Amino acid sequence: MSDLLIKSLGFKNSARIYLTLTTESVNYIGDKLQYFPSALDALGQTMSIATIMGGTLKKDETVTIRVEGDGPIGKIIVDADAYGHIKGYAQNPHVHLENNNQTLNVESTIGTKGTITVIKDLHLKEPFIGYSPILGSGLAKDFAYYFNISEQTPTAIMLGCTIDTDSRAISSGGLMIQLLPNTKDEIIDEIESIIKSLPPLSEMLASGYSLYDILHNIDKDALILEETPVEYKCNCSKDRFAKGILSLGSKEIKDIIDKDGFADTVCHFCSNKYHFDKSDLEALYNEALIKEENKSKS
Ligand code: ZN
Numbered sequence: 001m002s003d004l005l006i007k008s009l010g011f012k013n014s015a016r017i018y019l020t021l022t023t024e025s026v027n028y029i030g031d032k033l034q035y036f037p038s039a040l041d042a043l044g045q046t047m048s049i050a051t052i053m054g055g056t057l058k059k060d061e062t063v064t065i066r067v068e069g070d071g072p073i074g075k076i077i078v079d080a081d082a083y084g085h086i087k088g089y090a091q092n093p094h095v096h097l098e099n100n101n102q103t104l105n106v107e108s109t110i111g112t113k114g115t116i117t118v119i120k121d122l123h124l125k126e127p128f129i130g131y132s133p134i135l136g137s138g139l140a141k142d143f144a145y146y147f148n149i150s151e152q153t154p155t156a157i158m159l160g161c162t163i164d165t166d167s168r169a170i171s172s173g174g175l176m177i178q179l180l181p182n183t184k185d186e187i188i189d190e191i192e193s194i195i196k197s198l199p200p201l202s203e204m205l206a207s208g209y210s211l212y213d214i215l216h217n218i219d220k221d222a223l224i225l226e227e228t229p230v231e232y233k234c235n236c237s238k239d240r241f242a243k244g245i246l247s248l249g250s251k252e253i254k255d256i257i258d259k260d261g262f263a264d265t266v267c268h269f270c271s272n273k274y275h276f277d278k279s280d281l282e283a284l285y286n287e288a289l290i291k292e293e294n295k296s297k298s
Contacts, residue, residue: 003230010222025232036096044161048174054080069111112136160202171205234270250288
């Protein structure tokens, strides 16, 4: 099954049920940047929740999730949009921690203290920014807490990654069940008991359940509203990095020209490299000078 996001409405139109599979996207970036298993698990889970949050957006809106714990992986940053595009990276992909029973220790990889930041660009004057603590018992609980507290929407989250010893994801996915306003108590009770009865998501996915099977197990009458293919997509370009260099200002660009005579930049999200030779840098230097002159005039 290819990467996918399913948006559905269940429990007599009382709850959103969103499910995603992100295995191929996780392996795409995992292979490219040679992630170690527990780091890939942490990134994969963040990519799955980002895909789901992307699914809650309208077209052209974007969401960025930053998971900043005190663990050795450092920052995890994932971007998603409403079209199923995701990209993400972890600061230190070469982290691997196991529990005593040889399962991956994602909690310690991320850390047990820290902050989750959700930044949504909704094309308003200011972006929406929500914060939530890392509680230390898994990203699914952290993000459920985020939705319940920061967005005041009762939400259950399941995230699951199964990574093999070659550091490839056998499966990676996520599930969100979110109550719509005015849901009756008996339906809330029903949803809670179904969530409790479900096996871990990683187990279901790794044993071959499709997203449709899982949805059917949650609510066989759920109505599928939309199915969106999910794809790892980085929109970096030399031009974007040129803007970054330009923002350093003429003095700093001049320093680079004098010191190195070139600049090599690497995209964190896809590891593409962009080389700026001396003439590229000189053009940017001149552009920066003009900009600064115009600024001082105005
Ligand atoms: Zn890139």
